[in-house]
Amino acid sequence: MKALQLGLASVALALPGPSQSISDSQGLFISHLENILGTSFDLKIIAHSYAVARQTEKTILSEIERLNAILSSYLPTGEFNRWWDSTEQAIPVSNDLWAVLNEFSIWQQKTNGTINAAAEAVNRLWKQAAEAQTLPTETERLAVVEAVNQPHWTLDPIHQTATRLSQTPLRLHTFAKSYILDRAAEVAMKHPEVDAVVLNIGGDLVIKGNWTETVAIANPKTDAENATPLAWLTAQNKAVATSGNYRRGVQVDNQWYSHIVDPRTGMPAQEVISATVIHSDATTAGALATAFNVLTPDESVKLAATFPGTDYLIVTKEGKSIASPDWNRSSTPPTANNSVKTAQILSLSSNKDKNWNQNQELIISFELSQFDGRYHRPFVGVWIEDENHVPVRQLAIWYNKPRWLPELRSWYAMQRNIGLDVASIASATRSAGSYSLVWDGKDDKGQFVKQGKYTINIEAAREHGTYQLIRQEMDFNGEPKNQTLNGSTEIATAALEYRDKGTK
Template identity: 30%
Template sequence: MKRLIKNKKFRLAFKISLLIGMVLLVLDQNNAFRKRKTLSEARLLMDTIVRFDLCDDGHTKQQTKNAFDEAWNRFKDLENKLNVYDKKSEVSKINDSHPEQVLISNDTYGLIESAIDYHDKTNGAFNICVGPLIRMWKEANKNNMIPSELDYLKIKDAIDIKNISLIEGDRAVLKDEFAKIDLGGIAKGYAVDEAVKIFKQHGFTSFLIDAGGDVYASGFNCVGKPWRIGIRDPFNRSNIIDVVALTDSAVTTSGNYERFYQIDDNKYSHIFDPHNLMPQKNVLSATVIAPTAQEADVFSTALCVLGEDEGLKIIERYDNKHAAFMIISSDKGTLEKRLSKHYKKFR
């Protein structure tokens, strides 16, 4: 199995990822490798481990290299444009330029446009204008102090999705001085979908892309069966709580147990409810299956905010290519599993 591990930092990150694992775990890899040659590469991008597994379709080494290189270059290009922590990125330029308009690429423009549309589709649960909340809670975590009422009053108007405007197909502007956008809930999914297009254009039909738990499974695995993806138990990472079988589908899990802020002895979700401006509670994890990684990425975040009843209703508006599996912490402290009506077809 080939991996591109270029430096000590990456090797350490890669080892940690293997030891800790992602929320989603690709299963049956050993059997797949025995039957049909698998070509694999992994790199550290978008603050996570990104991995490409291709089933050998008889391509030459140069053809395979060209496909890998183009996919990696596309990922890197999107990281450069969308990384909110990179001062040179287009997202940062938007955040730092109020009230001036900023010239942006088709990628950034299209993603913001899609995010505004998803805001409506999720009843406001998916909101890229939560940037001020994320910054406020990062500072709170650093200082080990809950944000004050004054902190909230300062930013509450900045969270409105109407604070981001798109202009004439190539520019964006923020209307509120405290407004900040964050595309973290959609960028990885979009990057995965872009890589999918590239591999298909190069003639690959059976492959799997995993960007830190944003997974797309194309065709069948290397023994001709659907790709099997395990969903980890939120309380015991060594256990698999469920398994889905995917072909030409994406799956993503979001939850408040993977990433969180810790202040004193209390943990707070990194996913915020844009309606009350607080870290979401009760939903431990939401796994969403969808035709694209972008959809799965967005809806898994939105379901954590909406909760099981409203969240599953939204998923069930769509066709049988969309499904969800949620783990809920009840008021009694027990765990409950909730499935959308089409979820069982993926087991």
């Protein structure tokens, strides 16, 4: 690439993917944002100039904001809530609100009632159960089921009006996110100097244009950003949607219950823990991914067969994977020559040292601070040092402009080499700013280190702005332990959990 090269980024160094070539007339712009539709937002734009890419980013964010003001149930003055305040009146609604309401009506029939905007009432019942730490009674559950499974609106396509029929709480999030992603990508692609875009909101992706995106499918058994993926795939002009129970839900009497519920029974979905769907239409991918968490795998396979061009990967709570017949057509393993190279590789193991217990891991969890009116994520570096402060393992380096990497002062002082291949991560939706990484006890060369004391470093910085470094020593001697770290400007909270693998 020539001087046209735009901002390049590495999302998590343990997740390299096959390279995507860029011509001399193109550049790759990458942006990371938080609290967009209540979650994280990763954006890639392949454009002819940096100015075009930045303007396209603004266009995308503007379209997301416009649609959110129409469809969100969290905005009291938004169009959805204004319509909801009406009672049995035929209210003229916008094209976007009418389209999403209509999609719900269509998909409720297609999925035998598993897609229902009134599922919000079931979610509220289980949130109340979590607060009281008491399971809902059968009477309460059946009452909610009755309230959910009734008509909630009628639509008049001739006059484009919607009439509210019930008092049952509604939310349009099942379709709203996919719908917004698709419309924002379409708006971006109207610019003649934009060749492709990749939008990833909380783990759901839309890829449009002349670009093949490498996607890592998150393993539902671990929440770490840099954990080994369940699968790899490549996609062009497709949507990739993932729904699962491993990031959001409620705890009642030491039992975890998914936020994905079955509107027909009033019970949380428990048999499937993750479903990823690939389709050319974002709404179809999003709807099927949600439905596949509620339906039995056999029912999901039959439903998918009615939508040509659908690929899927379903994971049950027992860990069984069910893939579509053509799944291998999209899936692709990472190649050896894409591995990330690092400097100062040092293996600390010797014959007389006691090595790291291979059945243990360190989970590093942290939450980035949220600021009104500020959406771009700071640069973040996370790495492990030995007792002599020699770096032994780099876990993540998140950035989008190489020229500003010196702002990560401690990380930059190590003069680490970085990989520039970036894979998107398809996963269940996370809360905005909440991340976790895993250290498996290996050094950058892939060898287990010896047991002993190591320092965890979490560094965050903005371009000529705020700066924060958290350093915490921990003794990895085989005895599980937890530690909470003090937060500050950019990193609000952080925690370390040294544990046996498989612990939740």
